Amino acid sequence: MIEVPKVEDLLKTLEEALRLEIERRALENPVMIGIHSGGAWIAEVLHHRLEIKEPLGKLDISFYRDDFSRIGMHPKVQTSQLPFKVEGRPILLIDDVFYTGRTVRAALNEIFDYGRPAAVVLGVLLERNGREIPLRPDCRGGALTLPKGQRIKLMGPESLKLSMHTV
Amino acid sequence: MTAKKDTLQRDPDGKLRHFLTVEGLDRGFLELIMDTADSFASVTEQTVKKVPLLRGKTIVNLFFETSTRTRTTFELAAKRLSADVLNVNIATSATTKGESLLDTIRNIEAMHVDMFVVRHAQSGAAHFIARHVAPHISVINAGDGRHAHPTQAMLDVYTIRKHKGDFHRLKVAIVGDILHSRVARSEIEALKTLGTQEIRVVGPRTLIPAEIQSLGVSVFHDLAEGLQGVDVVIMLRLQRERMNGAFIPSEHEYYASFGLTEARLERAAPDVMVMHPGPINRGVEIDSKVADGERSVILQQVSHGIAIRMAVMSMAMHHEGGGGAA
Numbered sequence: 001m002i003e004v005p006k007v008e009d010l011l012k013t014l015e016e017a018l019r020l021e022i023e024r025r026a027l028e029n030p031v032m033i034g035i036h037s038g039g040a041w042i043a044e045v046l047h048h049r050l051e052i053k054e055p056l057g058k059l060d061i062s063f064y065r066d067d068f069s070r071i072g073m074h075p076k077v078q079t080s081q082l083p084f085k086v087e088g089r090p091i092l093l094i095d096d097v098f099y100t101g102r103t104v105r106a107a108l109n110e111i112f113d114y115g116r117p118a119a120v121v122l123g124v125l126l127e128r129n130g131r132e133i134p135l136r137p138d139c140r141g142g143a144l145t146l147p148k149g150q151r152i153k154l155m156g157p158e159s160l161k162l163s164m165h166t167v
Numbered sequence: 168m169t170a171k172k173d174t175l176q177r178d179p180d181g182k183l184r185h186f187l188t189v190e191g192l193d194r195g196f197l198e199l200i201m202d203t204a205d206s207f208a209s210v211t212e213q214t215v216k217k218v219p220l221l222r223g224k225t226i227v228n229l230f231f232e233t234s235t236r237t238r239t240t241f242e243l244a245a246k247r248l249s250a251d252v253l254n255v256n257i258a259t260s261a262t263t264k265g266e267s268l269l270d271t272i273r274n275i276e277a278m279h280v281d282m283f284v285v286r287h288a289q290s291g292a293a294h295f296i297a298r299h300v301a302p303h304i305s306v307i308n309a310g311d312g313r314h315a316h317p318t319q320a321m322l323d324v325y326t327i328r329k330h331k332g333d334f335h336r337l338k339v340a341i342v343g344d345i346l347h348s349r350v351a352r353s354e355i356e357a358l359k360t361l362g363t364q365e366i367r368v369v370g371p372r373t374l375i376p377a378e379i380q381s382l383g384v385s386v387f388h389d390l391a392e393g394l395q396g397v398d399v400v401i402m403l404r405l406q407r408e409r410m411n412g413a414f415i416p417s418e419h420e421y422y423a424s425f426g427l428t429e430a431r432l433e434r435a436a437p438d439v440m441v442m443h444p445g446p447i448n449r450g451v452e453i454d455s456k457v458a459d460g461e462r463s464v465i466l467q468q469v470s471h472g473i474a475i476r477m478a479v480m481s482m483a484m485h486h487e488g489g490g491g492a493a
Contacts, residue, residue: 064218071486113217114215
């Protein structure tokens with residue numbers, strides 16, 4: 001039986017890792033973007049804790065997914081909101097679970113359609129096995145190896161909790 | 168009848184196959200189209216004003232009847248979704264050389280296209296094409312004869328929703344040439360489905376179809392009466408090109424009785440919004456002061472047309488199905 005990590009522990013580690021990364025790379029006034037929906041919940045907490053001045057950006061990457069021709073349009077797509085200029089800014093991109101890497105690819109494509117950021121740092125709450133493309137997070141709250149067919153998902157937004165299920 | 172239409176428009180799991188008419192689509196589905204249009208709003212704020220959703224798909228604008236606004240907004244919507252667009256102007260193509268509609272369709276199909284956007288002077292043309300195309304091709308009706316113009320109706324109700332929110336307390340007047348208008352027909356259906364409190368049609372007897380009351384609308388032959396207390400006025404263009412009889416004495420007289428002026432608009436609710444699907448005939452059905460005035464949302468309708476068409480095209484585009492990883 002795999003133990004499901006506590007969100008708060010992961011958040012603390014991720015927050016600390018992001019602070020170090022901002023310092024190490026001397027990122028000035030970074031803005032933060034959370035990927036809908038779990039990533040945006042995590043980003044809301046981190047945005048507050050890291051005292052980011054500008055409002056939080058949110059991305060719904062549905063229009064940038066690589067599986068549209070297979071599964072078609074997603075119902076209930078949220079509007080992406082980037083309430084700042086992306087051009088020339090350092091960006092902290094936040095997601096909940098890093099799995100295949102395809103979501104991050106889609107998110108990067110969308111961000112670059114808004115402008116050319118100075119840098120993008122990827123922070124994720126949890127990295128699990130199953131990477132399919134050569135992308136990986138810069139900062140993470142924790143890592144987990146799951147057997148094939150097992151998924152882990154962030155539930156929220158009221159109280160954030162990781163939950164395991166089989167597909 | 169309704170169920171039959173639905174199997175043509177929607178696949179067994181309820182997804183859009185073709186978009187031919189708003190008739191038979193339920194309220195939740197019309198709201199889903201509008202919500203999807205909303206989600207495309209951020210695309211115009213991007214530096215690169217497009218999303219890669221329909222990359223590699225080919226959409227054919229098949230216009231058997233001339234159009235500027237509808238064709239260009241369909242084209243722009245398709246391009247904002249990264250599709251490749253082919254504009255086929257049939258008025259100058261092989262059909263005038265005697266090729267049948269089905270032969271034209273078969274030939275364009277053979278070019279490996281994914282979607283037809285069809286405008287035709289014959290009512291039912293888009294349905295006919297939808298019934299005969301290859302299974303992977305979707306058909307969007309961009310206006311067929313006097314029958315339907317569903318994307319226009321959707322962009323109009325979308326514009327109303329943006330300004331007024333709920334339809335339940337709204338009184339809407341559709342004014343002018345109802346008889347020749349596919350827009351009016353589709354609008355009445357959409358407004359009804361969305362639960363509009365009162366739908367009025369206003370116009371001279373010669374331009375209002377008999378028994379239109381059966382659609383659940385009230386009929387007025389006097390503009391002042393028809394505008395009393397309404398929240399939305401939808402003006403229609405006088406379609407002289409479809410008139411081959413004496414429907415009105417003259418444009419001048421028509422304007423005198425049914426032209427929308429500031430003075431006449433006084434009877435409507437103070438926050439009335441004025442709409443027109445375009446192209447407008449200034450001084451025939453509407454005064455310039457109204458068309459360009461602060462209550463007019465005519466140009467917003469054009470912008471909303473792009474979002475609605477993006478929504479419908481992305482929802483109807485064929486996909487291989489079979490689920491897959493989220």
